[in-house]
Amino acid sequence: MSDQTAAPAAEERAPAEGLLSVRGLEVHFPIRSGILVERQVGSVKAVDGVDLDIPRGATVGLVGESGCGKSTLGRAILRLVEPTAGTVTFDGTDLRALGGEELRRMRRQLQMVFQDPMASLDPRQNVQSVLSEPLRAHGIGGDHRARVRELLDVVGLPASAANRYPHEFSGGQRQRIGIARAIALEPQLIVADEPVSALDVSIQAQVVNLLEELQDRLGLTYLVIAHDLAVVRHIADVVAVMYLGGLVEQAPSDDLYATPLHPYTKALMSAVPIPDPEVEDTRQRILLQGDLPSPADPPAGCRFHTRCPFRQQTRCADERPVLRTVAGHPDAHRVACHWVEDIEAGRIRPAAGAVVEPDPDPEPDAEHAPNPAA
Amino acid sequence: MTNSEPLLDVRDLSVTFTRKGGPTVRAVDGVSFTVRPGETVGLVGESGSGKSVTSLAVMGLLPRRGVQVGGQVLFDGDDLLTLPRDRMRDIRGRDIAMVFQDPMSSLNPVVPIGVQVTEVLERHQELKGEAARSAAAELLSRVGIPDPNRRLKEYPHQLSGGMRQRALIAMALACRPRLLIADEPTTALDVTIQAQIIELLKELVQDTGASLVMITHDLGIVAGLCDNVHVMYSGRVVESAGRRELFAQPRHPYTGGLLGSVPRLDAPRGAPLHPIPGSPTDVLRWDHGCAFAPRCQNRVDACLDGPPPLEAYAGRSLRCLNPLTESEEVSV
Structure with missing residues (x-):
């Protein structure tokens, strides 16, 4: 893997150097079978050749549906699961070459926020203990009580929280504790895996705002993994869309929203409900057929071709597309599709039945419509 | 279609859970709404708002022990709450079905x-x-x-x-039911699959002329699907309106707060989110005042003087003493 492909960051920020660079990352889980002698009969290709760059101070969002490998990718970057191939370079250090103690020390710089704060906090540990554990583990001296109070203050919890236990808090407060634990060691990179999806709607925004505030205050770099495109678009500078182990599109957040190029991104975008009847009544939807194929036996060629409404007879089924730039779009916008240009120019139309046009005659809400007969 | 008699008429429904040695919990507190033939009605709220308990009470699926159900649930003129069990079993699955x-x-x-x-x-x-x-x-x-x-x-x-x-x-x-109740039917699914299911429900409702009660926390789903929307908070309906009125101009601070706190895919980037402070567990008991008052930014002193009534206001029903005005439509 050469390193000639440093992807440009979101343009509005200062041209930041890359903090994390992932090249050709693969995580294959073996499928074993047999009674006495276990043989490997196949592998689940959870992550299958991903390149990703995260500039310092930026927020990169990773979206995809369940089973696409986004969480595995996040964990593989931190080496919480062991990648089977590829490189992860953090701040100039190859993380995969690190062993035992070196890796442990490096983890100070890389922390994680998990989806379900109840499951990721020990119910028998009080908050003081939860938040001072990373300090103890990394041999950081000083007044731990004072540091915990400071952390609680930063995430907007009262100092009295230190003596309480996870079950005494609401979901949103627990997620704040999870975030406080992640920033306790002053890391550079935080991988947040579905940080808000377990929370009530009215609470989600509190946590999203907190993450943004902490980024400004502490200069953090985020990789935010989520299935909710609206949340990711809100928080991320650059969004990468993942499908069945690979990235299909990567672009600055605004470009991705304004001009989604990959058929999967288009479908995903059109499927996200928008709380506005005017928009809902007039938008076109691209419906995908069927479900995600099994990552143990991914389709040949383009992973998406089995569900793609724009599928063509040639290339799609036998040649795997790679991320590339498209003429007329910024270099940061990269897509893995053979037919992007033709789709964009309208030379390739989606299959009939895949597109649901808005109701041509939106039924007036009878009792509220002006009634000329009255 | 819209002027016919209601198919389902829920009147002053209340559900109270009692527990030996523990406090009683009133999960649903005087909820009324109607569903006309062919209509799609949305019940929206967060966890604990009583929306699912409402649907279970309508279906007669709540356990008998420790639960008191009050009010009336008229389906085609029959009160489902007082029907003998075997008649209810005939109706359930045949006339009313649930997902x-x-x-x-x-x-x-x-x-x-x-x-x-x-x-x-x-x-x-x-x-x-x-x-x-x-x-x-x-x-x-x-x-x-x-x-x-x-x-x-x-x-x-x-x-x-x-x-x-x-x-x-x-x-x-x-059995071609006349009423379908769907309780968060897509929450466990991915968005592309969710779109398939919603599209399917829409089609089926159109083809069979059935009524649909959609229970969800997702305002986006409601915006695209429901004719009328009831927003619930802590066991009561706080705002009821046609979907266009509701989304164009939410009047209850809770509805406005919900709309202001979800990131919208089509909003310009950097548009700030306005979370509702506190959490859905910070509620006041309705007999002491408005349950939403502890989290409300429009609170006035009178909000703590007892439960605000559900009254007609600006083309809808609203339970609020100090509603949002036009200028502050999306949370202050």
Whole structure:
């Protein structure tokens, strides 16, 4: 893997150097079978050749549906699961070459926020203990009580929280504790895996705002993994869309929203409900057929071709597309599709039945419509 | 279609859970709404708002012990709450059907899909053997399950999440119910699958003329689907309106707060989110005042003087003493 492909960051920020660079990352889980002698009969290709760059101070969002490998990718970057191939370079250090103690020390710089704060906090540990554990583990001296109070203050919890236990808090407060634990060691990179999806709607925004505030205050770099495109678009500078182990599109957040190029991104975008009847009544939807194929036996060629409404007879089924730039779009916008240009120019139309046009005659809400007969 | 008699008329429904030695909990507190034939009604709220308990009470699916249900649930003129159990069993599944959130836990894991679908047909339509089986296959193909004859022999774990939800919808539709209650039917699914299911529900409602009660926390789903929307908070309806009025101009600070706190895909980037402070567990008991008052930014002193009434206001029903005005439509 050469390193000639440093992807440009979101343009509005200062041209930041890359903090994390992932090249050709693969995580294959073996499928074993047999009674006495276990043989490997196949592998689940959870992550299958991903390149990703995260500039310092930026927020990169990773979206995809369940089973696409986004969480595995996040964990593989931190080496919480062991990648089977590829490189992860953090701040100039190859993380995969690190062993035992070196890796442990490096983890100070890389922390994680998990989806379900109840499951990721020990119910028998009080908050003081939860938040001072990373300090103890990394041999950081000083007044731990004072540091915990400071952390609680930063995430907007009262100092009295230190003596309480996870079950005494609401979901949103627990997620704040999870975030406080992640920033306790002053890391550079935080991988947040579905940080808000377990929370009530009215609470989600509190946590999203907190993450943004902490980024400004502490200069953090985020990789935010989520299935909710609206949340990711809100928080991320650059969004990468993942499908069945690979990235299909990567672009600055605004470009991705304004001009989604990959058929999967288009479908995903059109499927996200928008709380506005005017928009809902007039938008076109691209419906995908069927479900995600099994990552143990991914389709040949383009992973998406089995569900793609724009599928063509040639290339799609036998040649795997790679991320590339498209003429007329910024270099940061990269897509893995053979037919992007033709789709964009309208030379390739989606299959009939895949597109649901808005109701041509939106039924007036009878009792509220002006009634000329009255 | 809109001026006909209501098909379902829920009047002053209340559900109280009692526990030995513990406090009683009033999960639903005087909820009233109507559903007319062919209409789609949304019940929106967060966890704990009482929306699911409302639907279970309508279906008569709440346990008898420790639960008191008050009020009336008129379906076609009959009060479902006082019907004898065997008559209720006839109505449930035939006239009113329900789709639940998690298809895995509402399907029997050790019984093939086919048996579970034909069971409904045998119970309510007295179809037997081959006739029931082919009717079941037809239902599965109607909800978009490919190769239905093979699927009928499979067990729930062999189906994907979207497929299971389709099977559940097929079961719900087996007897062409006049009312379908869907409780968070897409929450456990991915967005692209969610879009498929919502589209399916829309189509089916249109084709069969059934009414739909959609229970969800997702305002986006409501915006695209429902004719009328009831927003619930802590067991009571706080705002009821046609969807256009509601989304164009939310009047209850809670509705406004919800809309202001969800990131919208089409909002310009950097548009700030306005979270509702506190959490849904910070509620006041309704007899002490407005339950939302502890989190409300429009609170006035009178909010703590007792429960605000549900009154007609600006073309809707509203339970608020200090509603949002036009200028502050999306949370202050």
